[in-house]
Amino acid sequence: MMAPDGAVRPHYARLMAALSAMAPPEFDRRSASARQYLSEAGVFHQVYGEASEQSHDWPLGHPALIIDRAEWTTLCDGLVQRAGFLERLLADLYGTRRIITEGILPGVLLGQNPEFFRPLAYQGQLSTPLLSFIAIDLARGPDGRWWVLGDRTQAPSGAGFALENRVATSKAFPDLSRALNVERLAGFFRKFREMLFALGGPDRARIGLLTPGPHNETYYEHAYLARYLGLLLLEGGDLVVHGDRAEVRTVDGFQPIGVLWRRLDADFCDPLELFGASRIGTPGLVRAVRSGALTLVNALGAGILETPAFLAFQTALAQALIGEELKLPTIATWWCGDAESRGFVAESRDRLQLGPAFPGRVGEPVRPGGPRQDGDGPIGSLSPQQGARLIGREIAALSTTPVYGSAGLEPRPVTLRTFLMRDEDGWHVMPGGFARVADSADARAISMQQGGGSIDVWIPSDSPAKPVSLLGPRSDRFARRLPGALPARAADNLFWLGRYAERCESATRLLRLYAARNSEGWSEGELEARVAAILADYGVDVRAPQRGLSTLARQAANTASRIRERFSPDAWRTLKAVVDLIPPRAAPASEGEPDVVALTAAILTHLAGFAGLAHENMYQFTGWRFMQCGRALERGQATASCVSALLSGEAPGGALEALLTFADSSVTYRRRYSVDLSRETVIDLTVLDPLNPRSLAFQVNSLTEVISALPGVHLGETPDLLLRRLARLKVRLQTADAGEVDTAFVGRVASDLGLISDLVTRRYLLSSPQADTPDWIGGSV
Numbered sequence: 001m002m003a004p005d006g007a008v009r010p011h012y013a014r015l016m017a018a019l020s021a022m023a024p025p026e027f028d029r030r031s032a033s034a035r036q037y038l039s040e041a042g043v044f045h046q047v048y049g050e051a052s053e054q055s056h057d058w059p060l061g062h063p064a065l066i067i068d069r070a071e072w073t074t075l076c077d078g079l080v081q082r083a084g085f086l087e088r089l090l091a092d093l094y095g096t097r098r099i100i101t102e103g104i105l106p107g108v109l110l111g112q113n114p115e116f117f118r119p120l121a122y123q124g125q126l127s128t129p130l131l132s133f134i135a136i137d138l139a140r141g142p143d144g145r146w147w148v149l150g151d152r153t154q155a156p157s158g159a160g161f162a163l164e165n166r167v168a169t170s171k172a173f174p175d176l177s178r179a180l181n182v183e184r185l186a187g188f189f190r191k192f193r194e195m196l197f198a199l200g201g202p203d204r205a206r207i208g209l210l211t212p213g214p215h216n217e218t219y220y221e222h223a224y225l226a227r228y229l230g231l232l233l234l235e236g237g238d239l240v241v242h243g244d245r246a247e248v249r250t251v252d253g254f255q256p257i258g259v260l261w262r263r264l265d266a267d268f269c270d271p272l273e274l275f276g277a278s279r280i281g282t283p284g285l286v287r288a289v290r291s292g293a294l295t296l297v298n299a300l301g302a303g304i305l306e307t308p309a310f311l312a313f314q315t316a317l318a319q320a321l322i323g324e325e326l327k328l329p330t331i332a333t334w335w336c337g338d339a340e341s342r343g344f345v346a347e348s349r350d351r352l353q354l355g356p357a358f359p360g361r362v363g364e365p366v367r368p369g370g371p372r373q374d375g376d377g378p379i380g381s382l383s384p385q386q387g388a389r390l391i392g393r394e395i396a397a398l399s400t401t402p403v404y405g406s407a408g409l410e411p412r413p414v415t416l417r418t419f420l421m422r423d424e425d426g427w428h429v430m431p432g433g434f435a436r437v438a439d440s441a442d443a444r445a446i447s448m449q450q451g452g453g454s455i456d457v458w459i460p461s462d463s464p465a466k467p468v469s470l471l472g473p474r475s476d477r478f479a480r481r482l483p484g485a486l487p488a489r490a491a492d493n494l495f496w497l498g499r500y501a502e503r504c505e506s507a508t509r510l511l512r513l514y515a516a517r518n519s520e521g522w523s524e525g526e527l528e529a530r531v532a533a534i535l536a537d538y539g540v541d542v543r544a545p546q547r548g549l550s551t552l553a554r555q556a557a558n559t560a561s562r563i564r565e566r567f568s569p570d571a572w573r574t575l576k577a578v579v580d581l582i583p584p585r586a587a588p589a590s591e592g593e594p595d596v597v598a599l600t601a602a603i604l605t606h607l608a609g610f611a612g613l614a615h616e617n618m619y620q621f622t623g624w625r626f627m628q629c630g631r632a633l634e635r636g637q638a639t640a641s642c643v644s645a646l647l648s649g650e651a652p653g654g655a656l657e658a659l660l661t662f663a664d665s666s667v668t669y670r671r672r673y674s675v676d677l678s679r680e681t682v683i684d685l686t687v688l689d690p691l692n693p694r695s696l697a698f699q700v701n702s703l704t705e706v707i708s709a710l711p712g713v714h715l716g717e718t719p720d721l722l723l724r725r726l727a728r729l730k731v732r733l734q735t736a737d738a739g740e741v742d743t744a745f746v747g748r749v750a751s752d753l754g755l756i757s758d759l760v761t762r763r764y765l766l767s768s769p770q771a772d773t774p775d776w777i778g779g780s781v
Helices: 010-021 024-041 069-093 159-172 174-179 186-200 219-229 285-291 302-306 308-321 339-347 488-519 526-537 545-561 569-581 596-617 622-647 655-662 666-672 679-688 696-708 721-735 743-765 775-779
Strands: 044-048 053-057 133-140 146-152 206-210 232-234 239-242 245-250 253-262 295-297 333-335 352-356 390-394 400-405 408-423 426-429 434-437 453-455
Touching: 010 174, 024 053, 024 159, 024 569, 044 219, 069 133, 069 146, 069 302, 069 308, 069 408, 069 426, 146 302, 146 308, 159 174, 159 219, 159 434, 159 453, 186 206, 186 219, 186 253, 186 295, 186 408, 186 426, 206 219, 219 232, 232 253, 239 253, 239 285, 245 285, 245 488, 308 333, 308 390, 333 339, 339 390, 400 434, 400 453, 488 526, 488 545, 488 596, 488 622, 488 655, 488 743, 526 622, 526 655, 545 569, 545 596, 569 596, 596 622, 622 655, 622 679, 622 696, 622 743, 655 666, 655 679, 666 679, 679 696, 696 721, 696 743, 721 743
Parallel strands: 206 232, 206 253, 253 295
Antiparallel strands: 044 053, 133 146, 133 408, 239 245, 245 253, 333 390, 352 390, 400 408, 408 426, 408 434, 434 453
8 A cells, every 4th residue: 555655546536535534433333244244144164272163253344455456457468468377287298298398397296296086187188178177376566576485276266255345345335446546346247158058059958066065164155155156965875977967856756967167186086097095086977077968167177276495496487388488476486306405495494384296185384493304314414205295485575455454554474365257259368356364464374264354455446336137138038947956965855854943942942941931840751751751852861951952952053053054144143142041061069050942942942033034035946945845844743742752651740732732823822712621622733733833733834835835747648656644644634533532643753754755855856866665665555
């Protein structure tokens, strides 16, 4: 922001004048609006601790990093040139390997490189580009020059977070972004999406984003970009390879897919030909790529360009591959594989940073300064084999940018990640990027994992920015289309989310019933013993219920975390709050017993809120139907279990009231029947009444409705075993008389619900959707 003479640079002048004139309460209000948007949108990133990963709110700072338009134009020229250089370098490494045979790059940096994939050693000779989306990390030095810190070609992250930074910052400072004519980002992503569809060919083959899954630190970004660009969000388990063709496992059968934007590290993609211990890849994926039936962005093996040691040979590589000097210099790097460089690094160790020569997990970074022992001696005496695994790198002195902190505007070291995409017209640079700022003024490295933050990046223009949208031209006729086929993994998670949420609710209702009777002074009798036995089946010990309840709540929350993109952030926060409500363990005796009645009431309120938000906000199509299916099955089985347990044999005193309380039907009972309780009327309301949302009959009717709307069900055709079992169960409940409902009757209903659950799982959720029904299921009917 500041010139050498201390004056504010012209491209920052308007921003700083506006901020100086802004009263602190006004700035706080604007910042709060940005935080509110990020919270409502559910933006988060994972931070890994010693025990497990934790989700943290997105750390957005203000103001934005502003880059002068003329400077940005020069920078883009260098970025496009570098992208072309990297493209040619990768094609040579996976082609003729001329730079190796001519001695420009030492062979050991290829032969021992964990990112060189021999099963695809000649993919660079094909016509399909190996690079289509890359990132280049930059930093400005004290002299004002931009330097390349590294290339990100494996599965570069940050583009989605840059989009969210822009939306949040624009909500906080819309007048300033308009006044500076800040360039928009949507045009870049529209070009990228068009490129993906072009790769899919004329038949517009399905296009997906391949993610490692919800435990990845940038999973939110994967889900956000898939939704923003209209791509399928897929994990390795969603894909299968039949012959040479990759297909998506959906609830409507296997569907072909032609293009994948890969956000999964390459070595985990295929346990057959790459990393054998991978549990998140797809066996046979390399075969599909080799056949040409599947295109990946970026190609498997592209991560080799992230090799730190390559930076030591940039000048010679550029001359050999593009015939000119790179416009953007790289951070000074020395490879310790040759004696001269090894000696220089040993002499200069106090001002260099040592690190691994290869990408990935080969070695650990070494802190600058002080002696370093590797192998049999200090750096200078390392063998060529030992030295080949190390580099010495100049310690980057990062330029700073103004960021509001506790003391007002503070200088914070900043790095800039720029993004480029390639189409048939060449390489295009995103007009902005992903800026990371350190949490202290003297930081030499910036890490989001260690408390760093992020700010938006503004490229001002001389003319107002034109509105850009990913929607088609206005002349296109609008047509509403249903969502595509639902991946079987997502359906499975939604199904079990419904079951786990309902299971947690059922256990909480029973625990509240048990605790309420104890608080009223009832000594534990037959009824309390029966309720405690049901709770034990749920894994809840009435003497210390917190652990069991916490387990049930975490099952629901963990399942929901895998599909957060499929329901609103409000619904997710409401469900996550249930976990936070439950103490991790029973309170010490000195602190008194926890108020279980109050705790269960709070849990039920949050669970009802989640159910309501999911019902009201979720698009009521296939995914919603699977969640409702799981909920109805679980509620039906829970009601059947309670009816059987509480009313079997000679029902203990209070059993009828307890059953109405569990079924949340006491008010309805008083409105429909007399105050006096009878076995027939309670059973009629909780088991047979089709209008009571808590009855068994209502659950079966709901199941029939949602299952009849699932893929592959065509009314009028001969019904399969699943539909026949549902129809029989529905008729049984419709025609039953309350007097004939005994333990055996309810047991048969519970057994039928279990069979229906198995049939739904077999047909839609297992690895082979719509597989033939196994003999053991048919034989049990």
